[in-house]
Structures are given as C-alpha cells and as structure tokens.
Amino acid sequence: MTLRTTLDFLLYDWLAAPVLTERERFSDHSRETFDAVLDTCERIAREKYAPHNRTVDTQEPHFDGEKVILPQATHDAHKAFVESGMMSAAQDYDIGGMQLPYTVQAAANSFFAMASVSIGSNMLTSGNANLLMVHGTEMQKQVFALNEFSGRWAGTMCLSEPQAGSSLSDVATRAVPDGEDYESDPLGPRYRLTGHKMWISAGDHELTENIVHIVLAKIPDENGKLIPGTRGISLFIVPKRMVDTEGQLTGERNDVALAGLNHKLGWRGTTNTLLNFGEGKYPVGGKAGAVGYLVGKPGKGLACMFHMMNEARIGVGTAATMLGMAGYYASLDYAKSRPQGRPVGPEGKDASRPQVRIIEHADVRRMLLAQKSYAEGALALELYCARLVDEHKTGEAQAADDARLLLEVLTPIAKSWPSEWCLEANSLAIQVHGGYGYTRDFPVEQYWRDNRLNMIHEGTHGIQAADLLGRKVLMEEGRGLQLLAGRIQQTIARSASVPRLAPHAKALGAALEQVGKATREAWATGNPRDALINAVPYMQAFGHMVLAWLWLDVAERALALDADAAQPATAGRLGATDYFFHYELPKIGAWLQVVESRDATCVDLHEDAF
Amino acid sequence: MTLRTTLDFLLYDWLAAPVLTERERFSDHSRETFDAVLDTCERIAREKYAPHNRTVDTQEPHFDGEKVILPQATHDAHKAFVESGMMSAAQDYDIGGMQLPYTVQAAANSFFAMASVSIGSNMLTSGNANLLMVHGTEMQKQVFALNEFSGRWAGTMCLSEPQAGSSLSDVATRAVPDGEDYESDPLGPRYRLTGHKMWISAGDHELTENIVHIVLAKIPDENGKLIPGTRGISLFIVPKRMVDTEGQLTGERNDVALAGLNHKLGWRGTTNTLLNFGEGKYPVGGKAGAVGYLVGKPGKGLACMFHMMNEARIGVGTAATMLGMAGYYASLDYAKSRPQGRPVGPEGKDASRPQVRIIEHADVRRMLLAQKSYAEGALALELYCARLVDEHKTGEAQAADDARLLLEVLTPIAKSWPSEWCLEANSLAIQVHGGYGYTRDFPVEQYWRDNRLNMIHEGTHGIQAADLLGRKVLMEEGRGLQLLAGRIQQTIARSASVPRLAPHAKALGAALEQVGKATREAWATGNPRDALINAVPYMQAFGHMVLAWLWLDVAERALALDADAAQPATAGRLGATDYFFHYELPKIGAWLQVVESRDATCVDLHEDAF
Incomplete structure (x- = not known):
C-alpha cells in the first residue's frame, strides 16, 4: 500500500471527510479539491523534502556569530511550502486561506512529515498564528498572524526555561510595563521582558525576514515578586525585529539574542535554541529589555497557550506516526528485494535451494506487520483527532461539545502513543535491515534518531x-x-x-x-x-x-x-x-x-x- | 550503588567465586588477587577509556587510501589494556597467562565496556586466540595465538558476506590448495582464498603490527563446485601481513584489501569493514589470492567457530549490559541533582514551595528502577553464564557436563536479553534527562546509539x-x-x-x-x-x-x-x-x-x- 492509498481509505471511506463539504464553511470544497491539495503536497514533499532529508541531518545548523546558517535545501523547502498556501489552508477566505477542513490539512501535512520531519518547522508558525487569531487583538492578528500565514515571518513557542523544563509554574522570565504609556501601544500593552528560554525550536534562522516569538512570562506584583504557580503566567508577542503597525520592519533589532544552538541526536533540520531575552545585547530605544506585547489578559497566558498546544500535540503525534510509516515502507521495500537464507520446512532447511527474499521469513513478516499496525493505526488515530477538531469547530452544538471533550481525552494518547510505538517501529525497521540498518547508507537509523524526540517535546510521556x-x-x-x-x-x-x-x-x-x-x-x-x-x-x-x-x-x-x-x-x-x-x-x-x-x-x- | 559494590556482591556473595580457588587450576588465586585484577581494570577504564568515549564517537575511523586512522586515545587505550595482561588473563601460566577464572575476567572486563564500549576490540582478539588454542596446531598456537595474547597482533572473525549476512550456508569465499606442496607448510595446509567479507569488526587498523583474520571459506569439490550448506565450511588463518615460523613479518603484505569502512549509527570507536580477499591488490609471491592456513579439518569450520561464538555472545551480552548500566548511573546522578517541579500531594501541587529534585517524582523513580532491574539483572545473568564456563572447564565431570548444557540453553538469552532490555534502559535514561538527554552534551544518547548494534551483531535476535x-x-x-x-x-x-x-x-x-x-x-x-x-x-x-x-x-x-x-x-x-x-x-x-x-x-x- 502507498501512503496515498491508506490516506484515501481513512479520509474518504472511513472518516467520510467529504460529508464536511455539506457544511457552510467548507461548501466550496469537494473530494476533487481535497485530492488536489493531497496531490500538491505529495509532489512538493517528493521533490523538495525527501531528497534532502539526509542533507539536513549531516549539515547541522551553525551560528557564524551573526547568523544561523541552514542548508540551501531548507530555504527551498520553506519557499515551496509557503507557495503551496498550506500555511493558511485552514483559514478564512478573507485573510487568504482556503477554508480547508483540518482533517484534510492534517492528511496533507503527513506527506511532509514522512519525507523529512525536520526540514520544515511550519507547524510552529501556523500554530502560533492560530493562537493569535483566537486571543489576539485585531491589530495583533493583522500585523503578526497574517504575516505568519503568508510565510513572510515565522513563529515560535517559548515556554521552557533552563531551570524549569516541564514545570511551567517555575517560569522566571519577568515582564514589566514599558513606560507610563505602556498600555496605549497599538500593538498591545507594551512590556519589557528579561529571562532565558530553552529548547526553542526554530528560535533563530534566516528563513524569514522576522520571527514572532510567543513567550510565557510573569508580571511581578507591586512588591516586585513573581506569583508562584501557573496562575501568574501571561503571554507576550516578542518579535525578533521591531515592527510598526503596518507590519513593516522598523530596522531595529529587538533585545532577543541567540545564546546557543542545541546539538541534538536527531531532528537536525530545525534549529533548537537557547534564547536570552533582554540581556541588553540589542537595546531597543537605547534600553535593555525585550519588547513584548501582551496577548489576552494578564495571568491567563497558560489558558491561551493551551489552545495552541492541543493541535501542536496532534502535530507531534503525526510526526512520530509518519517517521514510523517511513521506516515501515523502507523496510518493506528492503524485505521484498533482499535475498537471504531459506524458510524452515518440515525437514529443516535445504541449503541446495536458492536463497529467498527475507519477506518470506516468519520473523521478518512479524516485524513488518508490527510496524504496519503501529504506523497505520497511529495515522488513523491522528486523523480521527483531526476530524474531532473539525467537528468541534463546525459541528452542531452537542456534537461540537462532545468532540471537544473527546479530544481532551484523546490528545494525550495522540501525542504519546505514536511517539512510543512508532519509535519501536523504527527500531524494527533497523532490525529488518540487519547490519545495513545500522549504517548511515540506509535511512532507517535517522528515522529512529529523529523519532526519539517525540516522547520528550510538547510535554513528556510523564506529563501526558x-x-x-x-x-x-x-x-x-x-x-x-x-x-x-x-x-x-x-x-x-x-x-x-x-x-x-x-x-x-x-x-x-x-x-x-x-x-x-x-x-x-x-x-x-x-x-x-x-x-x-x-x-x-x-x-x-x-x-x-x-x-x-x-x-x-x-x-x-x-x-x-x-x-x-x-x-x-x-x-x-x-x-x-x-x-x-x-x-x-x-x-x-x-x-x-x-x-x-x-x-x-x-x-x-x-x-x-x- | 557503584558498579564495584554490585560486582563484589555478585561475585563473592552470590556466585561464591572464591570457591574456585580450591581447584588446582586456580589454586594460586584468592579473593585478594581477584580484587587486585578488579582494581587494575577499574583504574585503566577510568583513566584510559572513559575520558575518550565521546572522542571515538566524533572522530570516526577514516581511511587515507593506505592506512586506517584512529584517534590517539584508541592507541593509548589499547596499549594500557595490553600492558594490564588482561588479554591472556585466563590462559595458562606457561604461555604468560594468569590462570584467572573466566568469571573474574568477565567481571573485570565489564569496567571497560561501561567506560567505552567501542574504544577497545580486545574481545575479538582473545576470542580468536582462544579458538586457535583449542583447534590450532602447536605451530599455529605458537605463531598466531601467542602473538595475539601478547597484544602484538590483533584478531578478527570473518564470517558474514555481503550476499549472505546471517545465512552462513551461503558463504561463497573459495579456498583452493596453494601449489603441489600445499599440505607441507609448517603453518598449516596452505590455501589461496578469494571472496568478500562484510561487517568485519577491527578488520583494518594500525593498532598492531599485524592482524590475524580467522576466515570461513569453502574448498571446492573435484568439479570446482562449492558444497551447499554449512557442511562445506572450513576455517582458515589469513594474516594481514605474511609471517614466518618464528612469528616475524616477512615484509610482504597478504592479499587482503580494505574495500570500505562502514559508517555506523554508533559503536564508532571500532572500525567495521568490508574486506576483499584475493582480488590481486597485494599479490603474494607474484600471485593473486590471499594465503590462508587451514585450522582443524576441512568441512568442520563452523563447529570450530562455534567454540568462539558462545563466549563472543556472552561478550556481546555483557557489552549491552554495561551500556545499560552506564545509562542507569548517568540518569541516577542527573535525577539526584536536577531540581524540577513538585510532587503531587493530596491537595495537588503547592507552587509556592521550592522545586524538588526529579528523583522525588514517582515516574522518574519508575524509570530508574526499571533501568536498575534491567542492567543489574543482566549483569547477574552474564556472570552466571561466565561461572558456567568455569564450571564446564574445571568442574567435576557431571557438574561440568551440566554446565555445558545449561550454557547452551542460556547463551541465546545472555546475548539477546540485555541487547533488547538494556537498550530500553538507555531510552529511559534519555527520558529521565528530558531535552538534555536528546543532546550530545550528555552521554546517554550515545549509549543508546551504541547499544542498538547488539541486537544485530553476533547473530540477530531472530537467529538467537x-x-x-x-x-x-x-x-x-x-x-x-x-x-x-x-x-x-x-x-x-x-x-x-x-x-x-x-x-x-x-x-x-x-x-x-x-x-x-x-x-x-x-x-x-x-x-x-x-x-x-x-x-x-x-x-x-x-x-x-x-x-x-x-x-x-x-x-x-x-x-x-x-x-x-x-x-x-x-x-x-x-x-x-x-x-x-x-x-x-x-x-x-x-x-x-x-x-x-x-x-x-x-x-x-x-x-x-x-
């Protein structure tokens, strides 16, 4: 089976995605428009992602002291993705979107994840912009979200800190009002942020002219103390470069500095960074402190952030799934072509007969079928969850509420299950290849390394x-x-x-x-x-x-x-x-x-x- | 617990290793001499192995067209190991050994495996020499085995071929008599070998002045055909450089050429090679064909080789075990020092209290105790098997025979169980570290990569x-x-x-x-x-x-x-x-x-x- 065959069955025969076109939001769509989206994404993934998956592994991002250097292939893949319109596919027509159901978007994105999971980091950008569309002011949507959807700027999520990791209660980044008139900035109440953010994916690069950081920070109380726990957390937009209300760069850097790149076991196509906010390296208006614009209400930052996190977790689950699928297809191909050994018969083995292809061995079949059950099962899970997202957003009241609640229960599984079992699938893909699987001449060892991240980021297994x-x-x-x-x-x-x-x-x-x-x-x-x-x-x-x-x-x-x-x-x-x-x-x-x-x-x- | 505490308990309190000193072969030994061996190995591992484990990962072996270049640290580690006398520790006094029980030798070697599993490849050399001590002629022992035990030369096992992998029936390397007088060579019946051998660990390097390959090959029948199946397999000594009966190099290269280095996911301190035998690159006496000396009887090669394989499989199991142990200790240290989050109490979490060290979290403890049960349990298994080796060699007749048979049953477990579960332990060690575990700034990701080999080499999981x-x-x-x-x-x-x-x-x-x-x-x-x-x-x-x-x-x-x-x-x-x-x-x-x-x-x- 090809991925497309499997997607077609799951989308059309199982989830009946075309039924969605009966709803007003999706009424211009049809199976034909869905197919066209899948075709386009399959082609871009094949042409711009897959051929460069090893390149981004061997040519790790590096910092020359001023800029982060990424391979040309990463720039090309980003450009092709942006031009496809997929970044804003689910958005309204009036802001340039195509009102595509999330179910179809998720299916289409699976091609990219399978071809090269780390060459793109678009999920962060669209997730970030989605959050602003829900919680931002009109101006914030206009200036930040729309420039992210267009692919002109990129986005990040800055949650973790070196001393806190999964424990968001302990966020220590401080945000203090910036001047007397801080509340009257058209981009939102203006603060100055100081602190360190760790594990920030796509935290610095030159793929886009600007990067929109969404940052968790705490506003000190009247005594200058930070409120303990997650109650004290607020959310801020902190652009890498300062912008005006027209979305033009003012020419000034914001006070966000790359403190270091993390050197990872895998997933090397995406930079992963430690960022220093407000250390004074790039003073704004002659003053240290990263300029940040409050999103939503003070102290409600985590609730806003969680809006982004459910889809991000489905995204991580899908990434893990597609790595599992990539390993399955690679090892299936190998097993069908590699001759070695003979099946055991009632009388043992007859060495005078020619060798058979290893797919004829019982244990190889077991390892292949395990992979198929993990990866295709996980894909069904992710698409089921994506379908719930659509139901939550566009269904009748009761169905929408049920979908919301089911999604709450299933999200930890959508995140954790593929990250554990499709990693196991990748290990089996190596095993099917024998010694060859342990070399860098075959792709499966990279899938296994890339996939190991998924039990860690976006909430560890323990957190889920x-x-x-x-x-x-x-x-x-x-x-x-x-x-x-x-x-x-x-x-x-x-x-x-x-x-x-x-x-x-x-x-x-x-x-x-x-x-x-x-x-x-x-x-x-x-x-x-x-x-x-x-x-x-x-x-x-x-x-x-x-x-x-x-x-x-x-x-x-x-x-x-x-x-x-x-x-x-x-x-x-x-x-x-x-x-x-x-x-x-x-x-x-x-x-x-x-x-x-x-x-x-x-x-x-x-x-x-x- | 330190490794030494655990070893002391297992060796002395559980396996009662000192009882062995009541046997004639070990009668000069005592707990004191055992302790001295453990002390020495612990020290060498700490000083010469551990500090360079990352070096051998990042500075992969490379071939400059003439020589294989390894980091200086690998040369130093080899020298220190040879000087310790551990290569021949189990051998008779009269050939320079110390008649150490294998149980103690295995325990002592665990320090090296934990400090850097791939910097040394001594197990292959001593395994190779052990085989010659059992199946070789007096001259073969004198010239080849003793020079391996002294560390002057190194050894390999050449079984796999590119087209055959695990299927030894399909070995296609040919060995034909070398001249009329082929049977009268003092080093053993002389043949010329042609063929390709894949996955040969330590197949080429400059750590020693010579390399003694032990090669599986088939002698064609009168019609020039190779006998199908494993019955046709014979065993040959094929030195990299030609030697005389005094064990001196004659100055001539044998016709064994490095065809390529394999670029692996881990275990990078040891070269892994494709070798071409007899392709004519280094003709001997003006004639193509690698010179090989028959060991044992024609057609009995696999039986001889299996003598070496049981101990090799215990060796692989021990390597997997000690990688598991290394990850356990690293994550235990980390968990004891890293503050993050708070334990959940009857009323939830109280964010105003300081963070606790992560070892106080239930799930971190679960991941630590799982690792402990896998790694320390596996160590008990390997030492139990080593103790059976001693019993087989030096016990009373019935006990010796029981030990032999038990060892047959337990060897597949000694090889497979640690390679599966101590790999899982390493994955848990990464998980305990969170994002840090996924970076190359911490050692656990390398343990995980190194350990992935163990389910593949020396007989895959399926073969076991x-x-x-x-x-x-x-x-x-x-x-x-x-x-x-x-x-x-x-x-x-x-x-x-x-x-x-x-x-x-x-x-x-x-x-x-x-x-x-x-x-x-x-x-x-x-x-x-x-x-x-x-x-x-x-x-x-x-x-x-x-x-x-x-x-x-x-x-x-x-x-x-x-x-x-x-x-x-x-x-x-x-x-x-x-x-x-x-x-x-x-x-x-x-x-x-x-x-x-x-x-x-x-x-x-x-x-x-x-």
Whole structure:
C-alpha cells in the first residue's frame, strides 16, 4: 500500500471527510479539491523534502556569530511550502486561506512529515498564528498572524526555561510595563521582558525576514515578586525585529539574542535554541529589555497557550506516526528485494535451494506487520483527532461539545502513543535491515534518531500520563471517558455481528472493562499521589485500548466495503487488526496490574537504595 | 550503588567465586588477587577509556587510501589494556597467562565496556586466540595465538558476506590448495582464498603490527563446485601481513584489501569493514589470492567457530549490559541533582514551595528502577553464564557436563536479553534527562546509539530465537531445559519459605509452567515451520522468566546475609526484584499466547497485503 492509498481509505471511506463539504464553511470544497491539495503536497514533499532529508541531518545548523546558517535545501523547502498556501489552508477566505477542513490539512501535512520531519518547522508558525487569531487583538492578528500565514515571518513557542523544563509554574522570565504609556501601544500593552528560554525550536534562522516569538512570562506584583504557580503566567508577542503597525520592519533589532544552538541526536533540520531575552545585547530605544506585547489578559497566558498546544500535540503525534510509516515502507521495500537464507520446512532447511527474499521469513513478516499496525493505526488515530477538531469547530452544538471533550481525552494518547510505538517501529525497521540498518547508507537509523524526540517535546510521556489520568479522565465528572466508552461500544456492537471480527469485539469489550476498573482502582483512595503513581503504565494500556478500538473500527469499515476481503488493502487491514489484537492488546494486563494495585514499589524505595 | 559494590556482591556473595580457588587450576588465586585484577581494570577504564568515549564517537575511523586512522586515545587505550595482561588473563601460566577464572575476567572486563564500549576490540582478539588454542596446531598456537595474547597482533572473525549476512550456508569465499606442496607448510595446509567479507569488526587498523583474520571459506569439490550448506565450511588463518615460523613479518603484505569502512549509527570507536580477499591488490609471491592456513579439518569450520561464538555472545551480552548500566548511573546522578517541579500531594501541587529534585517524582523513580532491574539483572545473568564456563572447564565431570548444557540453553538469552532490555534502559535514561538527554552534551544518547548494534551483531535476535526454540530447548531430549527448570525450582524452594519473597516464588513457579506449556504447544505439530513462527516472542518470555529467576535468587541470597535489609544495597536488590516481578514478569502472558496458539497471522498474510 502507498501512503496515498491508506490516506484515501481513512479520509474518504472511513472518516467520510467529504460529508464536511455539506457544511457552510467548507461548501466550496469537494473530494476533487481535497485530492488536489493531497496531490500538491505529495509532489512538493517528493521533490523538495525527501531528497534532502539526509542533507539536513549531516549539515547541522551553525551560528557564524551573526547568523544561523541552514542548508540551501531548507530555504527551498520553506519557499515551496509557503507557495503551496498550506500555511493558511485552514483559514478564512478573507485573510487568504482556503477554508480547508483540518482533517484534510492534517492528511496533507503527513506527506511532509514522512519525507523529512525536520526540514520544515511550519507547524510552529501556523500554530502560533492560530493562537493569535483566537486571543489576539485585531491589530495583533493583522500585523503578526497574517504575516505568519503568508510565510513572510515565522513563529515560535517559548515556554521552557533552563531551570524549569516541564514545570511551567517555575517560569522566571519577568515582564514589566514599558513606560507610563505602556498600555496605549497599538500593538498591545507594551512590556519589557528579561529571562532565558530553552529548547526553542526554530528560535533563530534566516528563513524569514522576522520571527514572532510567543513567550510565557510573569508580571511581578507591586512588591516586585513573581506569583508562584501557573496562575501568574501571561503571554507576550516578542518579535525578533521591531515592527510598526503596518507590519513593516522598523530596522531595529529587538533585545532577543541567540545564546546557543542545541546539538541534538536527531531532528537536525530545525534549529533548537537557547534564547536570552533582554540581556541588553540589542537595546531597543537605547534600553535593555525585550519588547513584548501582551496577548489576552494578564495571568491567563497558560489558558491561551493551551489552545495552541492541543493541535501542536496532534502535530507531534503525526510526526512520530509518519517517521514510523517511513521506516515501515523502507523496510518493506528492503524485505521484498533482499535475498537471504531459506524458510524452515518440515525437514529443516535445504541449503541446495536458492536463497529467498527475507519477506518470506516468519520473523521478518512479524516485524513488518508490527510496524504496519503501529504506523497505520497511529495515522488513523491522528486523523480521527483531526476530524474531532473539525467537528468541534463546525459541528452542531452537542456534537461540537462532545468532540471537544473527546479530544481532551484523546490528545494525550495522540501525542504519546505514536511517539512510543512508532519509535519501536523504527527500531524494527533497523532490525529488518540487519547490519545495513545500522549504517548511515540506509535511512532507517535517522528515522529512529529523529523519532526519539517525540516522547520528550510538547510535554513528556510523564506529563501526558499525568494529564490523562490526573485530569482528562476525571473532567466534567468523567463525561469524557464515558463518551469515549460509548464510541467504543458502538464499534463493538457493529463488529460483534461480523463473524471475522466477533472475537476481537469481545476482546475489546474486556479491555474497556479492564481500563475502567483500573481507573476506578487508581482513584480509590481519592489521593492523587496514589492514583498517579503508575500513570505511565496506565497511559500505555489506555493507548493500546484506543488503538485496538480504531483498528477494529477500520477493519469493520473495510469489510463493509469489501466483504470478501478480495482487495489486498482489505486483507492488509484485517491482518494488521489481527496482529494488534493477538500480539498487542494482551499487553494491557501487565500494565494495568500495577495501576489497579496502586503498586508503590518505585516510590517506597529509599533513595540510597537505587 | 557503584558498579564495584554490585560486582563484589555478585561475585563473592552470590556466585561464591572464591570457591574456585580450591581447584588446582586456580589454586594460586584468592579473593585478594581477584580484587587486585578488579582494581587494575577499574583504574585503566577510568583513566584510559572513559575520558575518550565521546572522542571515538566524533572522530570516526577514516581511511587515507593506505592506512586506517584512529584517534590517539584508541592507541593509548589499547596499549594500557595490553600492558594490564588482561588479554591472556585466563590462559595458562606457561604461555604468560594468569590462570584467572573466566568469571573474574568477565567481571573485570565489564569496567571497560561501561567506560567505552567501542574504544577497545580486545574481545575479538582473545576470542580468536582462544579458538586457535583449542583447534590450532602447536605451530599455529605458537605463531598466531601467542602473538595475539601478547597484544602484538590483533584478531578478527570473518564470517558474514555481503550476499549472505546471517545465512552462513551461503558463504561463497573459495579456498583452493596453494601449489603441489600445499599440505607441507609448517603453518598449516596452505590455501589461496578469494571472496568478500562484510561487517568485519577491527578488520583494518594500525593498532598492531599485524592482524590475524580467522576466515570461513569453502574448498571446492573435484568439479570446482562449492558444497551447499554449512557442511562445506572450513576455517582458515589469513594474516594481514605474511609471517614466518618464528612469528616475524616477512615484509610482504597478504592479499587482503580494505574495500570500505562502514559508517555506523554508533559503536564508532571500532572500525567495521568490508574486506576483499584475493582480488590481486597485494599479490603474494607474484600471485593473486590471499594465503590462508587451514585450522582443524576441512568441512568442520563452523563447529570450530562455534567454540568462539558462545563466549563472543556472552561478550556481546555483557557489552549491552554495561551500556545499560552506564545509562542507569548517568540518569541516577542527573535525577539526584536536577531540581524540577513538585510532587503531587493530596491537595495537588503547592507552587509556592521550592522545586524538588526529579528523583522525588514517582515516574522518574519508575524509570530508574526499571533501568536498575534491567542492567543489574543482566549483569547477574552474564556472570552466571561466565561461572558456567568455569564450571564446564574445571568442574567435576557431571557438574561440568551440566554446565555445558545449561550454557547452551542460556547463551541465546545472555546475548539477546540485555541487547533488547538494556537498550530500553538507555531510552529511559534519555527520558529521565528530558531535552538534555536528546543532546550530545550528555552521554546517554550515545549509549543508546551504541547499544542498538547488539541486537544485530553476533547473530540477530531472530537467529538467537530460532537457536533457542529450534535447537537448544530440544537438544539431548530436552535435558538442557530440564536442567534449567531444576535450578529454577531450587530457587523457588529456597525462597518460598522467606515471607518477603514467597509471592514471587509462586509467580516464578507459574511462569515456569507457562513457558513449559508454550514450549510443548509450539512443537505440538512437530513441524519446525509451525513451532518457530513466533520464536522471538517465545525468547522474550523465556528471557523474562530467566531474569525473574535470577533476581529472586539474588534477593534470596541478599536477605540471607542481611535479613532485615538494613543495608541500602539489600533494599535496592529487593526493590529491583519487586519491580521485576510486578512490572515485568506479567508481560510473558502476552508473548506466550501467540506461541501457544502457533498464531499464523504474520505468515498467512499475502505479500501484497503488507
């Protein structure tokens, strides 16, 4: 199967994306316009991204003291992406967008992620601009968001700090009012920021004439103290270069300085930076302090930022997914062409016969089918979530609200599951290649290195797990979890009557019950300390249950369209479903056992005993 | 715990290594001499290996057209290792050895593997020389083996070929008699070899004045045909430079040419090469063809080679183990010093309190304890196997034979288990570090890259699994498996009466039964094709059972010496044991389910459906 075949099935046959064109917002669209978008993105990815994936790995960004140098290929890829209009594809017509459903946008972007995950960093720019479209003033939208959508400027998210990492409560970047008239700046209340931001992707480069940083910082109280916790966090636009209300550069640098590039294990096409805000290297109007314009209300920064984070997390999940898919296709090609060894028969091996291609070996097939079930399953998950985004934005009131809540529950899975299992897929892709997979002459080792980032950025595995078990399954009295259970039950009901799928339907029902029980047991004492002690194993089991559900749903749909599984694609979907139910779903027992018993082995051990 | 503390416990308290000194071969030894060896190796590893581990990663070997250039640090490390006498530590006094038990040698070598796994390639040299000591003629021992043990020359194993990889049946390197008098060469029957050998570690370098290749090749029959299968394989000594019977270089190069260096994902301190034998680049006596001296009998090469392979596989397992240990220590240090976030309490988090060190977070502790249970458990496994090697060589007849057979069963686990789970440990070490772990400023990403090799070289995971389920559990009518089961039962019996361990003893008994049942079910049809269909999941379950057994045995011994677990080390061993039994052992159910049902999902799927 090609990626396109899989996308077509998921988008059109499974998610029925064309139904969206019945809604007013998407009424100019049709399957034809969706296909045209997919065609364009597939072509740009093939021509401008894929050929340079190794280049961006070997020619790491470097700083010459003044500018960050990136390979020419990165500039070309950026230009091609911008020209495609994909940066603002989901936006309104009146600001130059194409009102494309997010579902289709996500599908189209998967081509870029598969071709070269790190050559582009457009997700940050469009996410940043999206946030401003929701929380910014008219002027902020006009000046900043629109110039990002047009590709003239790029965007970042500046959350982490060297001393705080995942702990946003401890953000120490300070923002103080800039002069008496600070509230009357047309670009927004004007502050001066000082502090350090770490792990800032695309934090400095010359791909665009300006960079729009969105920065979390705290406004000190009357005593000059920062409010502890996340309540104190506000959000600011801090451009790299100062601009006027027409969106023209004033010629002055803002006081944001590159303190260093991080040298990473992978994902090397995108710069990753430590930025110093307000250290006085580039004083503005003769004064140290980075100029920042408040977005939204003081103290509400994190809530605004989270608006951007759900889509960013789906983006990370999609990146992990497509790396998994890239490794799957590479190792499938290799397995189909590489002759080695012989299958074992009833009498052992007959060495006088010619060697066979390694796809004929049982263990190679196992490794390929595992990859297929991880990567294609993850793609179904990401597109399902993308479809919920569209439903949330354009559905009827009840459906929209359900979609919002389901999305809350599924986002930690959409982020964490592919980042764990498509990394495992990449390891299997190396293994299929044998020694060749361990060399830089084949692409799979890079996929594996690139993918290792995804369990870390945009909220680590641990953060996602605490979010899922500590917040998402509880919110609105567990209504999100109930909604999800309802959807799963619908799939079970539909599949139970299909003989080929009935055993899976039963297994999924049991898994749903197990996860429900574990959720209750985890929270039996009501103390978050007890409940969250094994939040990651809980998330792993929850994720496997979700994936089993999606595979069953996909298989049911595939059989509904091709009852005899006459097409190889249908047979492949059934095979991957069988694999997932036989080899993967049974793993949840081991994970849930420690959750249910609130096993305290790890927390009880004295530190000296480690 | 330091590595030394752990080694001391395992060697002296658990394996009772000093008992070996009651045997004649080791009678000059004592705990003091063992300690002196450990001290020396610990020091050399600290001074000459550890500081240069990153250097050998960044300064990859390169070929200037004539010579392979390695960093000076690699030369210095080699010199220090040779001077320590460890290359021949296990050998007889009369050839300059110290008659050290292999158990102690393996423990001592673990320091080097932890400090820099790829800077040294001494295991290959001593393995090569060991093989010649068993299968070579007196002259071959004198000229080749002794010059390897002295460190004057280095050694390699040349098995794989570009077209054959793991499939040794398909070795195509040819060896033809070299002249009429070929049988009368004092160095052994003289042949001329032609062919290509791939993935040859340390295949070319200037660390030593000569390199002794041990090469698998086939002698054509009277019609010039190569015998298919492994029956046709013979073994040859092929020196890089020609030597005389005194072990002096004659000044002539042998016809072995470096065709290329492989550029790897990790393990970069050791060259990995493609070698061309007999292509005529360096004709000997004016004639193309690499001169090789037959070792042992024609057609018996693979049996001889396997003598070297068991210890090589324990060596690979130990390398994987020590990378796991290195990552554990690095992330433990980091977790103890890095402040970030706050533990969640009954009322949530109190952001006004100072941040805590991340070792106080439940999920970080889980990731640390997982690493400890993987790496320290794997170390117990490797030393247990090393102890079996000593028993096989120096024990009473029955004990020696039992040791041989147990070793056959455990070797695939000793090779595969650490290479899978200590790789996972390294991934967790990265995760504990967060974003920092993904940068090259911290050592853990290199451990992870280096470790990825271990599931591939010296027999892939798939090869080990087929060996375990297809050969080892069946051999001698299953006596090896019965022996292992007997040892496990002994541990169960001893632990069942210790209240703290009784639940684990019960769980281990159940696991043993499950693995036994799966073994029978796998072979129920008697057809290897059915049995081996899920050989890798079988090996994963088998490995987890073995590790659970060893942890229980270690815990039982630790409690016997420190009944109240008053020492942190005892508490740590109990914690790791609890972790393994609660979080890991339950995983075997999912793996064995497909083995028992001879699940054919992967093999039945049509190729087009992938």
